[in-house]
Amino acid sequence: MNAPTGRPAQPAEPGGRPARLAVGVVGTGRVGPVLGAALKLAGHRPVAASGVSDASRGRAEALLPGVPLVEPAEVLARSDLVLLTVPDDALPDLVAGLAATGAVRTGQLLVHTSGRYGVGVLDPARRAGALPLALHPAMTFTGTEVDVARLAGCSFGVTAPQRLRLAAEALVVEMGGEPEWIEEEARPLYHAALAHGANHLVTLVAQSLELLASAGVQAPDRMLGPLLGAALDNALRSGDAALTGPVARGDAGTVAAHLAELGRVSSQACDSYLALARVTADRALANGLLPAERAEDLLGVLADGGLR
Known part of the structure; x- marks a missing residue:
């Protein structure tokens, strides 16, 4: 495709298939x-990209070889x-700045990848004639091929x-x-759900690896891998x-012993265990998994942080 000429970009061919487009990356x-x-x-x-740090420029050169690194306004121009x-x-602020400086062209597809925002954040660019899309990949990235x-x-x-x-779905x-x-209106809740699951999972796994290493396990990753894989699949x-x-x-006694030992080794891990155990107990009780007759002692241990 030739470089943009100021004409509106065509978002899709017949049937919703995106036309062959000149692609720019800001960030x-x-x-x-x-x-x-x-x-x-x-x-x-891909025709242009912008990046500030040495690491971001390195990623651009590795994944988009030959694509020039230019200022954001120039990315939009191309x-x-x-x-x-x-x-x-x-x-x-990026969207507002690009719109205010006249960098946005009529008919230009402007796509952000934020999980938090929908298309409302692109309103300044939309008023300047852009076609707004929010496409958030629900995946963690390494920045490599x-x-x-x-x-x-x-x-x-x-x-x-x-x-x-149709154009948005076809691009995906x-x-x-x-x-x-x-x-x-559901974007903030959607993003919170993903962050809660993925980001906090990393924290939980990292803490478990550290605790196993403290317990003398030589290969904690090998020990945890099958267990966590099965637990995730079952969940x-x-x-x-x-x-x-x-x-x-x-098992109130076991939980109390866990809390005592975690409190000795890592107050941070103890706090995490206690918070998650309280939520787990509430959900298990509500779903009939935790027998009511066994819940009282357990909830008492969790209420006082295992200090009994």
């Missing part, structure tokens, strides 16, 4: 270059489709005006993903019914 962190590379594999043409892949908190393959089957939280829905499919429609299949362990059984 070359872990996400932007990966999505740019995925779009290149789909037949689109592109039909622009990926805004900056941190959530930076997105509103490994991520491009991981996009296969990855769910994307998609929010867009009704008239652009071209990157190998599966579109999941998220209403504008995804069965939800609360997959609960096992001393909290679900109401």
Whole structure:
């Protein structure tokens, strides 16, 4: 495709298939270059990118070789489709600034990848004539070519005006993903759910690895891997019914012993265990997994932090 000429970009060919587009990336962190590379594999043409740090520039050079690194306004000037892949908190000011300086063109597809926001954050650019899309890949990124393959089957939280829905979904499919429609007002809850599951899982696993190492386990990752893999699979299949362990059984003495030992080794891990055990007990009791006759002693231990 030739460089933009000021004409409105065509968001889709007949049937919703995206036209071959000149693609720009504003923000070359872990996400932007990966999505740019995925779009290149789909037949689109990355033409410009912007990045500040040495690490971000390195990612751009590795995943988008030969693509010039320029200022954000110049990225927009060269592109039909622009990926805004900056941190959530930076997105509103970036969009407002680009719109205020006249960088946004009529008919230009402007896509952000924030989980927190829908298309409302793009309103300044929309008023300048841009076509707004929110496409959030529900995946953690390393910023390497490994991520491009991981996009296969990855769910994307998609929010867009009704008239652009087919184009948005088609772009996701071209990157190998599966579109999941998220209403504008549901974006904060959607993002909180993903962050709660993925980010806090990393914290939980890291704490468990440290505790096993403190207990003398030589290969804690090898020990945890099969256990956590099975637990995750069971939880995804069965939800609360997959609960096992001393909290679900109401083994108050075991839980008290855990809290005492964790308090000795790591107050941080003890606090995490206690908070999660309280929630787990409430859910197990509500779902009939924790027998009421065994719940009283357990809830007492959890209420006083195992100090009995």
